[in-house]
Amino acid sequence: MRLLPLSALSPLELTRALVAFPSITPKDEGCLAFLKDIFQGIGFVTTLLEPTNPDGPWNLCAACGSGEKTLVFLGHTDVVPEGTEPWDAFSPREEDGFLIGRGVADMKGGIAAFVVASARFLQKYPHFSGKIVVLLTGDEEVGTPDGAQALLSWAIPRYGPFTSCLVGEPSSYRLLGDNIALGHRGSLDLHITAHGLQGHAASPERARNPIPLLLRYLDKITQHVWEQDPGDFAASHLEVTSIDVGNPVSNIIPSRAEARANIRFHLQHTSNDIIRQMQTWATEMSPDLIIEFCANGESFLCQDEHMTQALEKAIKSVLNITPQYSTGGGTTDGRFISSHCPAIEFGMVCNTIHHKNERIPVADCERLTQVYEIFLQNFFLES
Numbered sequence: 001m002r003l004l005p006l007s008a009l010s011p012l013e014l015t016r017a018l019v020a021f022p023s024i025t026p027k028d029e030g031c032l033a034f035l036k037d038i039f040q041g042i043g044f045v046t047t048l049l050e051p052t053n054p055d056g057p058w059n060l061c062a063a064c065g066s067g068e069k070t071l072v073f074l075g076h077t078d079v080v081p082e083g084t085e086p087w088d089a090f091s092p093r094e095e096d097g098f099l100i101g102r103g104v105a106d107m108k109g110g111i112a113a114f115v116v117a118s119a120r121f122l123q124k125y126p127h128f129s130g131k132i133v134v135l136l137t138g139d140e141e142v143g144t145p146d147g148a149q150a151l152l153s154w155a156i157p158r159y160g161p162f163t164s165c166l167v168g169e170p171s172s173y174r175l176l177g178d179n180i181a182l183g184h185r186g187s188l189d190l191h192i193t194a195h196g197l198q199g200h201a202a203s204p205e206r207a208r209n210p211i212p213l214l215l216r217y218l219d220k221i222t223q224h225v226w227e228q229d230p231g232d233f234a235a236s237h238l239e240v241t242s243i244d245v246g247n248p249v250s251n252i253i254p255s256r257a258e259a260r261a262n263i264r265f266h267l268q269h270t271s272n273d274i275i276r277q278m279q280t281w282a283t284e285m286s287p288d289l290i291i292e293f294c295a296n297g298e299s300f301l302c303q304d305e306h307m308t309q310a311l312e313k314a315i316k317s318v319l320n321i322t323p324q325y326s327t328g329g330g331t332t333d334g335r336f337i338s339s340h341c342p343a344i345e346f347g348m349v350c351n352t353i354h355h356k357n358e359r360i361p362v363a364d365c366e367r368l369t370q371v372y373e374i375f376l377q378n379f380f381l382e383s
């Protein structure tokens with residue numbers, strides 16, 4: 001196979017090319033097939049996994065090298081839509097030193113940087129000991145089981161066990177390199193229904209109002225302190241996101257009241273513990289309270305010193321910044337791989353992701369590429 005010359009690979013041009021595919025979940029529009037050819041061109045063995053149903057996502061696995069130490073780069077090529085305000089999301093443009101387009105930060109810019117970093121690393125160290133396994137899904141933003149979960153089930157028996165995983169999500173806050181995500185809290189959704197008996201507002205003795213019951217329960221779960229000392233990890237937090245009665249009049253006591261909430265929970269808890277506690281409070285309060293739970297993921301923390309040091313050293317040497325470590329923010333596909341190997345997240349600046357005119361500094365395309373390249377060197381060549 002003829003390999004692509006390195007001069008043909010610019011992280012900026014590659015980011016622009018990727019952004020031009022309008023790959024709104026679960027559509028791919030040829031984005032992963034395009035990346036498959038590039039990975040083959042730089043010496044990876046690739047497998048493009050077709051959707052298993054008409055609305056399913058595409059997934060791609062690209063691997064190179066041999067040896068026990070296996071680094072996974074996990075990412076996604078799908079993006080969110082333009083949003084409610086129109087803008088030219090899929091025609092990347094440069095303005096005032098910024099590259100603007102949907103996915104430049106979340107996370108096509110990170111993928112482009114990793115592709116070019118791998119190409120440079122492989123050219124310098126063609127006989128390095130270890131494996132690089134790149135796993136790219138076309139569904140992270142919606143997050144069906146056909147995305148990263150299906151891709152991991154396919155890849156683990158073929159390329160596992162994995163030593164460590166770098167997730168290329170936009171982890172930087174304001175400046176490239178200022179933050180590494182070392183883990184995330186778990187996430188659990190609640191749908192609470194309080195049942196009552198409809199009646200006249202003037203005769204409450206012949207009715208049962210579900211609203212005070214619902215409010216008592218919400219007060220209980222919002223006031224609870226889930227851990228006395230969260231330490232360095234982000235504390236648990238519950239947010240009530242909706243209260244619905246749907247009653248347009250003031251002289252009828254309604255028969256039901258509903259609420260929705262989401263809790264992000266600390267490393268000290270599992271979704272099962274939290275469900276059990278919430279259920280106990282509901283049972284103690286009233287048989288009229290019915291709660292449905294949906295667990296979105298467990299909390300995790302990366303404790304892989306070798307990978308963390310390899311990354312921190314790369315950031316310091318290329319960007320001259322000492323990164324901070326965080327465990328806040330939303331869930332990512334890191335939660336699926338974290339039960340197989342330690343996972344850390346590092347990528348572009350996240351302050352405009354999902355916004356109109358999503359942007360990154362043009363210079364960050366090359367800067368992130370250099371960080372990833374030095375990270376690969378530190379990870380594979382140092383013990």
Ligand SMILES: [Zn+2]
Pocket residue numbers: 076106107140169170
């Ligand atoms: Zn993302």
